[in-house]
Amino acid sequence: MQTLHVTHPLKNNEIPQQNTVLIMGFFDGVHKGHQQVIKTGVDLAKKNGLKSVLITFDRSPRVVYQHVQNFKYLSTEARKQELIQQLGVDYLYFVEFTEDFATLKPQEFVDEYMIGMHAKFVVAGFDYTYGKRDIANMDTLPKYSKNKFQIVTVPKQTFDEEKIGSSSIKEMIEDNNIDEANELLGYDYQNSGTVVHGLQRGRTLGFPTANLSVGKGELIPSIGVYATRILVNGKWYDSMTSVGYNITFAENTGVTVECNIFDFDEDIYGNEVTLQWVHYLRGEIKFSGADELIDQLKKDRENSKSFLFDK
Numbered sequence: 001m002q003t004l005h006v007t008h009p010l011k012n013n014e015i016p017q018q019n020t021v022l023i024m025g026f027f028d029g030v031h032k033g034h035q036q037v038i039k040t041g042v043d044l045a046k047k048n049g050l051k052s053v054l055i056t057f058d059r060s061p062r063v064v065y066q067h068v069q070n071f072k073y074l075s076t077e078a079r080k081q082e083l084i085q086q087l088g089v090d091y092l093y094f095v096e097f098t099e100d101f102a103t104l105k106p107q108e109f110v111d112e113y114m115i116g117m118h119a120k121f122v123v124a125g126f127d128y129t130y131g132k133r134d135i136a137n138m139d140t141l142p143k144y145s146k147n148k149f150q151i152v153t154v155p156k157q158t159f160d161e162e163k164i165g166s167s168s169i170k171e172m173i174e175d176n177n178i179d180e181a182n183e184l185l186g187y188d189y190q191n192s193g194t195v196v197h198g199l200q201r202g203r204t205l206g207f208p209t210a211n212l213s214v215g216k217g218e219l220i221p222s223i224g225v226y227a228t229r230i231l232v233n234g235k236w237y238d239s240m241t242s243v244g245y246n247i248t249f250a251e252n253t254g255v256t257v258e259c260n261i262f263d264f265d266e267d268i269y270g271n272e273v274t275l276q277w278v279h280y281l282r283g284e285i286k287f288s289g290a291d292e293l294i295d296q297l298k299k300d301r302e303n304s305k306s307f308l309f310d311k
């Protein structure tokens with residue numbers, strides 16, 4: 001897959017010269033609903049001897065249209081790229097979603113980003129919109145298409161009769177429900193971060209914890225303790241992770257993400273790691289002291305190991 005970052009307006013050498021199937025959407029998290037849209041586009045391209053091109057943006061349109069501050073994403077650009085690549089897309093375009101781009105009228109958007117991209121098919125989910133916020137949708141697309149391409153609308157994908165959507169998955173992640181979020185994502189949710197220094201108490205408890213500084217725009221699961229996997233220096237390890245305020249010791253350090261890695265004993269300060277959230281174990285507890293906390297950590301380790309082993 002070839003990835004391009006482009007600014008508006010597109011320059012001629014950035015436009016694919018072959019006929020294409022365009023797959024349109026923001027695709028935050030590339031969940032099962034998104035996967036269905038993307039697979040539909042990839043299959044169509046293969047069947048018709050065309051190139052599949054996925055057009056997405058470098059930031060959520062909500063950040064620009066609704067001025068949402070501190071928007072939290074389910075996937076960074078790098079992660080989105082990885083997930084989309086796995087689905088067999090030929091070209092991935094990240095269009096810079098500037099204020100200028102955001103003022104494009106539907107017909108201008110269709111002319112420049114669909115017809116201009118040599119689309120023979122345009123594939124998107126049932127609730128896709130384009131042009132200035134919410135003014136054009138899949139029902140009105142035939143009108144703008146000038147009969148230059150066919151339109152494929154992928155119907156709502158549901159789980160337990162609810163739409164699979166990035167917003168509801170985010171709510172689950174923020175509400176101790178990582179297990180269901182993982183189900184709807186089709187993979188175990190992950191964050192990336194750098195290992196930073198903590199208060200160096202972990203080692204005295206017999207449970208050293210790699211403290212993660214997670215990228216600002218990434219959504220972190222709610223306060224609690226989780227069975228996790230962590231990628232360190234190219235290798236995955238089973239682990240358990242606490243997201244919490246360390247209320248037993250009440251140092252007012254703010255929320256920390258701390259990962260105790262099983263069967264591991266290396267100095268990894270400064271390392272870039274990836275943490276995969278597999279299962280929610282329990283909430284954060286205020287213990288009467290270190291001994292009680294240690295007893296609980298031993299139980300958490302057993303619970304994590306059996307859960308991760310079964311998976």
Ligand SMILES: Cc1cc2nc3c(=O)[nH]c(=O)nc-3n(C[C@H](O)[C@H](O)[C@H](O)COP(=O)(O)O)c2cc1C
Pocket residue numbers: 198199200201202203207209211225226240241242244245246247248249258259260283284285286287293297300
């Ligand atoms: C799996 C796990 C579960 C934890 N659960 C709790 C908890 O319920 N309550 C709490 O106050 N601290 C909890 N902690 C946080 C420990 O208090 C913290 O890791 C320890 O104080 C070490 O801090 P340091 O990394 O700053 O040295 C947990 C840590 C881990 C790794």
Ligand SMILES: Nc1ncnc2c1ncn2[C@@H]1O[C@H](COP(=O)(O)OP(=O)(O)O)[C@@H](O)[C@H]1O
Pocket residue numbers: 195196197198199200201202203204207208209210211259260261262263264265266267268269
């Ligand atoms: N099994 C392990 N799990 C997590 N970190 C480990 C482990 N073994 C060694 N380490 C190292 O020790 C550090 C954690 O020790 P800790 O006493 O908790 O210090 P800190 O408070 O700075 O996190 C980690 O950042 C890592 O470099």
